[in-house]
Amino acid sequence: MPVILYSYFRSSAAYRVRIALNLKHIGYEIRPVHLLKNGGEQFKADYLALNPQGRVPVLVVQNTVLSQSSAIIEYLEETFPNPPLLPTNPIERAYVRSLAQIIACDIHPLNNLRVLNYLKSILKSNFQQAWRSHWIEEGFSALEQLLQKSNYSGRFCYGDTPGMADAFLIPQVYNAKRFGYEMNSFPLISGIYENCIQEAAFSTAAPENQPDAET
CATH class of the missing domain: 3.40.30.10 (Glutaredoxin)
Known part of the structure; x- marks a missing residue:
């Protein structure tokens, strides 16, 4: 099936x-x-x-x-x-989930289409770039600090094998780059992104490689 x-x-x-x-x-x-x-x-x-x-x-x-x-x-x-997409240790599993949830709960929902359309309808101004940048900056700053302080980071968010946190992170970085957001302040996130996009699982999933992709 x-x-x-x-x-x-x-x-x-x-x-x-x-x-x-x-x-x-x-x-x-x-x-x-x-x-x-x-x-x-x-x-x-x-x-x-x-x-x-x-x-x-x-x-x-x-x-x-x-x-x-x-x-x-x-x-x-x-x-x-x-x-596995998560480590076996419960504390480390919680850490990986926390990275994923910063993206899923605190960055992405504020920048998705339905929120932007609603705000546009009530503000009637070209606010979208500043709005996106604010929430990306806030969320990525926290992520970068967590990665810096962590003993778990490697080529990916957790060690040298891609997992759940990377699956959440890469689409958010992709969007940030698409909208012209400058990533120089986030070297660890940028390095993880570059490592991930070399992996087939990530490149095959990329928007430009989808059957419904548009230029």
Whole structure:
């Protein structure tokens, strides 16, 4: 039974799930959902029947619909334990999760399409670049300090094997670069990004390599 991922090529949340699936060597079929065309395909009735929130990603596995990227990645870790995306030590697992959650909870939600569209509708000004930069700066500053203080860092967020934190980090750095954010203040994050994009699991998941990619 195929694993189906409803995805939009530029969605950070879908991007991180694609990375996790690739790291786990799980085959999957992509069903593109364009978030901008025709008012957003995520708001069509057939998609809302899958996910009432009208967001991507959605993973369909064993006739079960899963939403929310963090929950999907935790499910993959529990169901397909090898190769692992989390360390075995509980303290170290919590550390990796904390890095992922800084991105998933404190940076990404404030910069996603629905928030920016709402703010644009009420502010009626070109605020988006300053808004994005503020939250990226705040979140990446904390991440960089955590990585500096950690005894776990290596080529990746945790050691020399890519894992969950990297799956969350790389889409966020990709977006920062896409919008012209200067990364010189974050050498550790930048180094991890460069290491990750050399890995097939990350390059295959990149937005430009998706079936629905646009220039």
